[in-house]
Amino acid sequence: MSVLQVSNLTKRFGKFTALDGVNLEVHEGEVFGFIGPNGAGKSTTIRVLLGILKATSGEATIFGKDAWSDAVEIHKRIAYVPGDVNLWPNLTGGEVIDLFVKLRGGNNISKREELIERFDLDPTKKCRTYSKGNRQKVALIAAFSSDADLYILDEPTSGLDPLMEQVFQQCVFEAKQAGKSVLLSSHILSEVEKLCDRVGIIRQGKMIETGSLKELRHLTRTNFLVETKETIADLDGLSGVHDIEERDGALSFQVDTEDLDAVIKHVSRFGIVKFESSPPTLEDLFMRHYEEKEQTETGAGGNS
């Protein structure tokens, strides 16, 4: 069952099209990773989902309700953490957490205290004295101490130290264990890889890839580092082989998933001394989309 559904969502600011027919779905109990470069439209999508921006066209629903017109009803069951937390300088962190929890409805004091401890925040300090990481903690504590069904997290770990990032990952993991759903927008691909069941990639206001990590990996290439007795002949002549580089007498290259069998058969004929393979990382996947974009751009430039 899907908790959150976005279909054909378009948002224009004047002439600028920020979102161009975005489709997105988060199922119940899953952690969905929402990734893309800066300015791709992640935050705009999230702000439409929160009913802060009104969609130009298309549909965005959460719990089957319309994100714009039923915003308040929906918000009773969600928790949101923005990536750039701006707080009131003359209120203390503790006051802001209480305010946030109260405005959502419900109160979970024991969890609040526990989270303040886990995130190591001093709640008696005024927000103006907090660093970026500490302001982020305030928003995270407020979000995770509320008993929400869907967590919308927009680059929630920017500014957190690695230790706190781990605490955050535990919190997401616990939420998932409790059957909650999470929409996690992030640039930190290792984080997404660790936490997310499914991933969507957005670029220039369009979703360019969605699926489980396994499915996405299928679309991409595996990395190889191979050392052979004889020089491998004709490697660059094979289809599906990319980025061949010589490194300390060994060859490193990438192979498209569908050509794996043929390439390995070919390579094995040259007497393998060393053979390392690694699965494609999300970063590879991400970079591949980047490269494609750059190539098309430079290609166009070359023709003109």
Next chain:
Amino acid sequence: MADTVYKGTGRLSRLIIRRDRIRIPIWLIGISFFTLIVPGAFTELYSSQEQRDVMAQTMENPAMVAMVGPVDISNYTLGVMTAHQMVLLTAVVVGLMSILLVTRHTRGDEENGQTEMVRSLPVGRLSTLNATLLVNTLTNILLALIIGLGLFSLNIESMDLEGSLLYGATLGATGIVFAGVTAVFAQLSESARGTIGFSIAFLLIAYIVRGIGDVSNEALSWVSPLGWVVQTEIYGANNWWPILLMLGFSILLFMVANYLNSIRDLEAGLLPAKPGRKNASAFLQSPIGLAFRLQRTGIISWAVGMYVLGVSYGSILGDIDSFFEGNDMMKQMFVTEAGYSVTEQFVSMIMMVIAIIATIPPVMAMNKLYAEEKKGRLSHLLARAVSRTRLMVSFFVIAAINAFVMVSLASIGLWNAAVATMDDPFRFGSMYQMGIVYYPAMLVMIGVAVLLIGISRKLTSFIWLYVFYSFIVLYMGALFQFPEWVGKLTPFGHIPQLPMDELTWMPMVLLTGIAAILTVIGVIGYNRRDIEG
């Protein structure tokens, strides 16, 4: 040594000038403009020495002495009159200029992290502070010259070159003193807000101490830098020594600020910040509680200010009749109806002015909603179970209560002072009624603010034009003889001016209805538009 501490001061000074290339000229032009138009206006208002002597007598009562300083009524020439009535209040404005400019470049930049960036470059530890003080001192010297030469160039007989230069120097020196005061507080307080707060408190205390001193005990005035301002006796005795005193005091303050800056860490304040509350009070946990809490200090300051405004107008009520004697222009402005005493008509006019001024804080309270949006903090609220209607109505309620409190306090202040100075004072009920009748008009102004925020956020600040229009049209209306409809374009023009007009309920009910309609349309609009942050 000098290299590690002061290196780059010159470059940083240029950076400050570049960043303030609009801000500083606006201050200078504003202060000079208002200083230079006054002598001309006084020439027309008080053309004969008899008229000025009447004015001088009015000025001799304790309330006026407390406000603008003591007066030598034997020699109340045009020049002395201008200096007496203007120099102290202008000095306060110049002090405010220095406070804001110095805070901006010292604690303000430090709080924003810009100082940290600058300090990572080969720049001395004390360079930011001294560049700020240097630019501010130059600004004040420029101000002194513009005003000194400007006043002299008006070519008014009683305003000679020495007095004019002294006038300018007095203002400039006050500005430099408050630059020093602010520089010291910037070391003590941990935030820009605290620095401004302490410095303005110092300014107000200096003003009050001088006021008490001038009225009762001259020695007390000596404690206050603003006491030195009135000791200059511009266009009279022309005392230059208070200027030297101010400059000496400034140098001392600059040295103290430098010392304190050198012994503290970047971004630390010497006054310890006390820990705040760990939990929000029950009151804070709602949008309306938040709306109030965010503006608490501002509301309290305005409330005190409105009361003081009422008291200061009230303190001259006892002398009104003699004040208007033989002054046709003032009469034309305030006295239009036969059958009522001059005092009654004056109070009626003053109430309108007070009501318009009392509209400023509630409109600010309403516009705070938009300010929060621009700072990107509304998404915290709207992403939780808070509807836009509830959010906007919360701010509206605070603004509406604010308006009620402001106009009430000003009326009460006016009445308190009137009782003290008048032989036959107003009854409380009738005076309070004269003020509170304006409440529906104030609600309309808040309603317009709601409408602007709700419909077209880019037009939010246009409400100030409307407030300004109301003020000009109604205050100056009688003088310029505007056609009647010009006054009717503002809600204040529809309020009966008690006691001359009859108290009719119709306009009040209609205005309240209009305010309600504007607010509803504003809320509907707010529910439809995108929120910025």
